[in-house]
Amino acid sequence: MRxxxxxxxxxxxxxxIMAAHGAAHAQANVPLGPIGNAFVLIVIGIGPVAGLxxxxxxxxxxxxxxxxxxxxxxxxxxxxxxxxxxxxxxAHVAAAAQVPFGVTAALLFVxxxxxxxxxxxxxxxxxxxxxxxxx
Numbered sequence: 694m695r696x697x698x699x700x701x702x703x704x705x706x707x708x709x710i711m712a713a714h715g716a717a718h719a720q721a722n723v724p725l726g727p728i729g730n731a732f733v734l735i736v737i738g739i740g741p742v743a744g745l746x747x748x749x750x751x752x753x754x755x756x757x758x759x760x761x762x763x764x765x766x767x768x769x770x771x772x773x774x775x776x777x778x779x780x781x782x783x784a785h786v787a788a789a790a791q792v793p794f795g796v797t798a799a800l801l802f803v804x805x806x807x808x809x810x811x812x813x814x815x816x817x818x819x820x821x822x823x824x825x826x827x828x
Contacts, residue, residue: 696815700748700759703811704741707763707804711737714797721790723780729773737766741808753819760812767805774798 718724725733740762748755773781775798780786783795 696756696811696818697748697752699811700745700756700815703763703804703808704745704759707741707766707801707808708738710797710800710804714794714801717790717794717797721786721794723786723794725781732769736762737769740765744812748815753816756812756815756819758812760809760816763805763808763812767802767809770798770801770805774802 741759744755744758744760744762746755747758773779774783776782778785783791783798786794
């Protein structure tokens with residue numbers, strides 16, 4: 694039961710931070726291209742929610758979806774916010790928006806790392822019933 698609560702909490706917290714980071718993107722006037730927007734919507738936004746929803750049907754598989762989408766989100770955010778120089782890098786954002794942008798980018802990193810860990814642990818603790826092969 695605690696792992697399910699942790700899974701719910703990590704997804705909800707991630708979505709809240711994602712919304713705050715989206716607002717920081719708007720404040721900093723840092724738009725994403727069509728592919729970036731699609732990735733953010735599908736993988737970073739919908740993916741963890743879909744995994745959480747699926748975890749109520751199949752805990753192990755839903756938890757693995759959460760872990761996988763959070764891992765992809767973690768890589769996307771780390772590369773774009775902290776590695777590749779460009780408009781989405783925390784050091785290149787306009788000074789007025791740098792603090793909220795940088796803080797929310799760092800919080801996203803932490804929430805996605807937590808999502809990977811919680812999803813992985815939850816999948817590992819799934820009951821034998823949940824480990825059956827797919828029908």
